Amino acid sequence: MTYYYNADDLKNYITRFFVHYGVPKEHAEIIADVTIAADLRGVDSHGIGKLYVYYGNRLAAGLIDPKTSGKTIRETGSTILVDGENGLGHVVGYKAMEKCMQKAQETGLGIASVNHSNHYGIAGYYAMMALQENMIGISLTNSEALIAPTFGKKRVLGTNPIAVAVPSGKERPYVLDMATSIKPLGRVLIHEALGKKIPLGWGIDPDGNLTEDPQKVHEGGAVLPLGGTEEMSGYKGYGLSLLVDILSGVLSGGGFGLDVGSPLATEGSIANVGHFFMAINIESIRPLTEFRRDMDTLIHQIKSSPKAPGQQRIFIHGEKEFDIEDTNKQSGIPIAGTVVEDLKARGDRIGVEFDPQPVRIE
């Protein structure tokens, strides 16, 4: 059973949910917007389904500061360093990206380096904030270790995503939002839950051998970096994951490598997640109209090029998600019945009733 909801109804609920935990309303609205952006774009893995497991449980355990939005502790012409003060990653990230774009307005470029933060939802949201300012936006974050490096067998690096958004003209913007592993661990877990094998190459077992058994990857194994084996240049994906950790964790003075906490942990120390945001003010380099025209030309060149056997369409990054967003805005955001039941049961328990009414049920 799938329930379909209006985006605004879900956002209102998420706002109430976070206010319940002591989050200021203005901040709760930011988190709601980031979260529903994920569901709207079909990225369920970072949507409303994670409300308790990533945030609610940790807020209840006092492991996240609900009030702070971070504090700028160092500043130059084009850079800011933000102490996330163990606040919610969405709020800290949103405010940091705003300041980063202000810098880019002034000098052409801005970087916001953030430490002591928490899981911030979809990386792409913050990159896409730049689109409204006619800028190129970049958003990186580190995360708990899940990837084994080339020639290694232990999880030492996160699936550390890279998100970049670039404005175009008549075409849709380019929006890359990718984990630096071949697949996120979540995809492996879905195969495990369904009793299905995973393709050989996605992950290794605890002994470091390639495996088709998702359970072995899940329990003591590791996912592989983009590229996979050495023969297929997996060291490049490993290098990108490491780069994201350097820019997010080492540059900011936050956690890195094995020291980044899991958003799932309900006890222990703070997560100390690091983020890296960047904005490039296109107009400082080239007239915007020319840039937009050339983006359209490049996108058109690629999309109109000959298709591989059995394929009808070549996609630009973000395009599938924009299609899903169009559909979901029109006919409601699909939420799995099991997720809705869970939200209802948990909502009743904490006294924040899950009250959005589905626009349809299928």
Added chain:
Amino acid sequence: MTYYYNADDLKNYITRFFVHYGVPKEHAEIIADVTIAADLRGVDSHGIGKLYVYYGNRLAAGLIDPKTSGKTIRETGSTILVDGENGLGHVVGYKAMEKCMQKAQETGLGIASVNHSNHYGIAGYYAMMALQENMIGISLTNSEALIAPTFGKKRVLGTNPIAVAVPSGKERPYVLDMATSIKPLGRVLIHEALGKKIPLGWGIDPDGNLTEDPQKVHEGGAVLPLGGTEEMSGYKGYGLSLLVDILSGVLSGGGFGLDVGSPLATEGSIANVGHFFMAINIESIRPLTEFRRDMDTLIHQIKSSPKAPGQQRIFIHGEKEFDIEDTNKQSGIPIAGTVVEDLKARGDRIGVEFDPQPVRIE
């Protein structure tokens, strides 16, 4: 037969070679340094073996301006736009990266966006220039179309490399220098020359099917982006290749996509290659000593982690190349006999005798 040479002897020759074509001596020395940095680090594909095929032939044909080092045509607090004026990519790139680092000195960050340039040798050289200034360096360039996008079969994007250099403390710096294809076309051609199959996944035939036949990739086929097939997330490598093209070509107003010329072409129009350079002044964000210490900690965490079966060592990016550089500085740079013969024959023809004496022959 392999000949071993001192780096300085080869650099002197390369300098004389470019001066012969009308390149100012100071510029020729830059090109020599970039070229020999490739040979020193074991990246033969961008070393002295390409002297004629990438540069000499095109200079002789009047397709590259030997005199210019490019011109800054637009400037903000943190950005510069450089017209490469169809000069040699090494010289244009070197000067642009220098200016980029000056910006980073002033505002914490710098970007140099470059159009109308040519092949600039190894991307990593310019990123590594930042190490001497205690900065993080980034160097991107677009190149002639060789990669097919996911679900496509035609070459529409270059193998557009990403190079990033990051200082560390006692450990060697992190130096990523990667094509955004699984392998460069050159690796496919080596297999073809040796009559060997390529691993399934590196490339497709002219019909868009995966092939183990390097000749089919070479003649009308295409190489695949990092990741390979869709199941292995090849659209991520495709996204990275496209991103490099956007930042190098579209942002600068240079060529992009199908319009970037081949460095091998000896007739026709200019190559109109675009580059993107960036420098991050670490000190503007964090004290350098702390940054260096944390880089060492992260590198140590990864390198000391448990090894996969049959493996003794985990490498950080750039480490293998630093090892080769140490060896080559001590016992000479190995140049294949066939390359030496070619350099001698061609040198005699143009009147610039290839005169370096090998330190040993094996």
